[in-house]
Amino acid sequence: MKRAIALVGLAMMVTGCTTAGPYVTNISSDGNNGLNIEKCAVKLNALMGVVSTAECTSQRIRLRN
Numbered sequence: 001m002k003r004a005i006a007l008v009g010l011a012m013m014v015t016g017c018t019t020a021g022p023y024v025t026n027i028s029s030d031g032n033n034g035l036n037i038e039k040c041a042v043k044l045n046a047l048m049g050v051v052s053t054a055e056c057t058s059q060r061i062r063l064r065n
Contacts, residue, residue: 022039022040022055023039023040023041026038033062034060034062035061035063036059036060037059040055040057041054041056042054
Protein backbone atom coordinates (compact mmCIF):
# COMPACT_ATOMS: atom_id res chain seq x y z
CA MET A 1 0.00 0.00 0.00
CA LYS A 2 2.82 2.42 0.85
CA ARG A 3 4.48 1.63 -2.44
CA ALA A 4 1.31 2.42 -4.38
CA ILE A 5 0.93 5.76 -2.59
CA ALA A 6 4.58 6.58 -3.32
CA LEU A 7 4.11 5.75 -7.02
CA VAL A 8 1.00 7.92 -7.26
CA GLY A 9 2.84 10.78 -5.55
CA LEU A 10 5.77 10.42 -7.94
CA ALA A 11 3.43 10.38 -10.95
CA MET A 12 1.77 13.59 -9.72
CA MET A 13 5.14 15.30 -9.37
CA VAL A 14 6.27 14.27 -12.85
CA THR A 15 3.06 15.46 -14.52
CA GLY A 16 2.94 18.71 -12.55
CA CYS A 17 4.45 20.81 -15.36
CA THR A 18 2.90 21.16 -18.80
CA THR A 19 3.81 23.30 -21.79
CA ALA A 20 1.50 24.73 -24.46
CA GLY A 21 2.43 26.81 -27.43
CA PRO A 22 4.02 28.43 -29.22
CA TYR A 23 1.89 31.52 -29.50
CA VAL A 24 2.68 34.95 -30.94
CA THR A 25 3.54 37.51 -28.26
CA ASN A 26 4.53 40.48 -30.40
CA ILE A 27 4.54 41.61 -34.04
CA SER A 28 6.49 44.73 -34.98
CA SER A 29 7.96 46.39 -38.07
CA ASP A 30 11.69 46.08 -38.60
CA GLY A 31 11.75 49.43 -40.49
CA ASN A 32 13.07 47.76 -43.64
CA ASN A 33 9.94 46.35 -45.33
CA GLY A 34 9.68 43.38 -42.96
CA LEU A 35 8.19 42.12 -39.71
CA ASN A 36 9.69 40.85 -36.46
CA ILE A 37 7.62 38.03 -34.97
CA GLU A 38 8.18 36.97 -31.35
CA LYS A 39 6.78 33.63 -30.15
CA CYS A 40 6.73 32.03 -26.70
CA ALA A 41 5.32 28.91 -25.09
CA VAL A 42 3.24 28.84 -21.91
CA LYS A 43 4.52 26.72 -19.03
CA LEU A 44 2.03 25.69 -16.35
CA ASN A 45 3.29 24.33 -13.06
CA ALA A 46 0.08 22.85 -11.66
CA LEU A 47 1.80 21.77 -8.47
CA MET A 48 2.75 25.37 -7.57
CA GLY A 49 -0.11 27.05 -9.46
CA VAL A 50 2.26 29.21 -11.54
CA VAL A 51 1.91 30.13 -15.22
CA SER A 52 5.00 31.49 -16.98
CA THR A 53 6.44 31.93 -20.47
CA ALA A 54 9.26 29.76 -21.76
CA GLU A 55 11.17 28.95 -24.95
CA CYS A 56 10.82 32.41 -26.55
CA THR A 57 12.04 32.79 -30.14
CA SER A 58 12.16 35.65 -32.63
CA GLN A 59 11.80 35.42 -36.41
CA ARG A 60 12.17 38.06 -39.12
CA ILE A 61 9.88 37.91 -42.16
CA ARG A 62 10.72 39.98 -45.22
CA LEU A 63 7.72 41.33 -47.18
CA ARG A 64 7.68 41.87 -50.95
CA ASN A 65 6.38 44.93 -52.78
